[in-house]
Amino acid sequence: MEEFFGVALVVLFGTLFGLVVPLWLILHYWSKRRAPVEPSFDEQARLQRLSQIAERLQQRVSALEAILDAQSPGWRDSHADASPLRDTGNRGGHGR
Structure with missing residues (x-):
């Protein structure tokens, strides 16, 4: 047993x-x-803040590019090799 x-x-x-x-x-x-993984509320809030900061920075860069285009029209060509991230089809900050 x-x-x-x-x-x-x-x-x-x-x-x-x-x-x-x-x-x-x-x-x-x-x-x-x-199962889909959704970001937490804190992560969503942080992403929103980062997106707003990125948008403001993009506006500032566009404004600076417009000033440079007005004051020194050939600045993009003279600095073509300085920025590997430069958008070659972008003139005057439009289209980003």
């Missing part, structure tokens, strides 16, 4: 840890990965 309980425990725990737990873990993390 004791052998039966020993075998039953081995089969029970073997099934539990050999099949059920790994399958549960796989399905759990698979479903977590498929």
Whole structure:
């Protein structure tokens, strides 16, 4: 009788840890990965602030480019190699 309980425990725990737990873990993390991850309220607020800052900086850069275009029309050509991020199709800050 004791052998039966020993075998039953081995089969029970073997099934539990050999099949059920790994399958549960796989399905759990698979479903977590498929669920859309939305930013928290704090992250959304920070992204909004960063977007506003970027917009203000872009307006400032556009204003400075307009001033330079008016005061020194050839400044873009003389500084063509200075900025690798320069938008070559952009003149006067339009189209960004």
